[in-house]
Amino acid sequence: MKTIAVINQKGGTGKTTTAVNLAAGFARRGYWTLLVDLDPQSSAAHSFGLDPSQAPATLSKAILEDRPLVEAIRTTNTEGVEVVLGGPELATLELRIKNPLTAVRVLSRLLAPVRPAYDLCVLDAPPALSLMFTNALSAADGLVVPVTPSFLSAKGLEALFTTIDEARADLAIAPDLIGILMTMVDRRQCLDKEVETSLREVFGEKVLSQVIRMNVRIKEAPGHFRSIFAHAPNSAGAEDYDAVAAEVLARMNLPQQAPAPSTEEDPHADGLTPELRPAPAEPVSHEAHREGEDTAAHAPAALAG
Ligand SMILES: Nc1ncnc2c1ncn2[C@@H]1O[C@H](COP(=O)(O)OP(=O)(O)OP(=O)(O)O)[C@@H](O)[C@H]1O
Ligand SMILES: [Mg+2]
Secondary structure (H helix, E strand, O other), X not given: OEXXXXXXXXXXOOXXXXXXXXXXXXXXXXOOEEEEEOOXXXXXXXXXXXXXXXXXXXXXXXXXXXXXXXXXXXXOOOOOEEEEOOOHHHHXXXXXXXXXXXXXXXXXXXXXXXXXXXXXXXXXXXXXOOHHHHHHHHHOOXXXXXXXXXXXXXXXXXXXXXXXXXXXXXHOOOOEEEEEEEOOEOOOOHHHHHHHXXXXXXXXXXXXXXXXXXXXXXXXXXXXXXXXXXXXXXXHHHHHHHHHHHHHHHHOOOOOOOOOOOOOOOOOHHHOOHHHOOOOOOEOOHHHHXXXXXXXXXXXXXXXX
C-alpha cells in the first residue's frame, strides 16, 4: 500500500475535495483505496454521507483507547473506496494523548495491519500544524499539495515547504513531493494565469501539468454524498480529477489502468434530501473480503503485472 497525503497548512485550498475525488479516481482505475479523514471537521467522511460524531469507532478512539483501526473503517457508495472516520475528538487529541513521544507516528502504526488490504491510501490532512498534520507527513510516501491561484497561496507554499523540511529532519522521514496541484483555476482570470505562470517558473516540474478548473459540479457533489465521477461524470471536474489521478499514478511509477466507465448521472439527484439517502455506514469486514491477499492480488490483472 502506497500512502499519499493531500496536505497544505493553508485552509480552503481544495484538500478534501482532492482527497475524495483522487480516492474515487484511483478506485475507477482498479486501485482499492483507503481514504483517511484526519480533519476534526470530518469533511471527507461527510462527503460520502458518513457522520463520525455518531460512530462507535473512529480514528480518535483507536488512538486514545488503543483499539484496532479496522473498527473505524466504513464502506462508501463508491466501489473500491473505504473511509477511516477521524472523529471530532481529533481536535483535542494533543491534550488527551497518553504518550506524546510516539504520537507523531501513531497513524503509521495503526495503518500497518490494514496495509495488505489496500493498494493506495489517501490522507486528507487538516489545515493546521496539528498532531494529525505531522502524522500525515510521517505516514506518507508522497505528498500532493493543492494550492489555489492567489498570491497568498503561493506565499503559503514557502512556509509549507519549510515545515516539511523541518519534519524531514526532526522525524527522519522522507515523503516525496508528488506534485503541487493547482485547484479552482479560472484561466479567464488574468490573476489565475499570472499565478500559474509564476508557480511554474518557481517550482517547475513540481507543479502537476494538469490543473483542476473552477467547476460548480465539484462543489455540488459532497451535498449529494458522491464523488464527482458519480455526481457529474461528464463534467469538466470529472475530466480534471481523472487526469490528475492518472498523472499522480504516473509520477508514483504505478501502472495505468483505463478508468471504469462512470455511472450515469442520477436525474433525481436534486430531489433527495440527505436524510432520504441511504448512509453507507456498514463496518468493513476485512476477513470477508481481503484477508491474506496481497496488494497486487486485488488489482486488475494489468496491475498485478
Ligand atoms: N474545483 C473547484 N471548483 C469549485 N469549487 C471548489 C473546487 N474545489 C473545491 N471547491 C470548493 O471550495 C471549498 C473548499 O474546498 P475544500 O473543502 O476541499 O478545501 P480544504 O482545503 O479541504 O479546506 P479546509 O482547509 O477547511 O480543510 C469547498 O466548498 C469546495 O466545494
Ligand atoms: Mg478539508
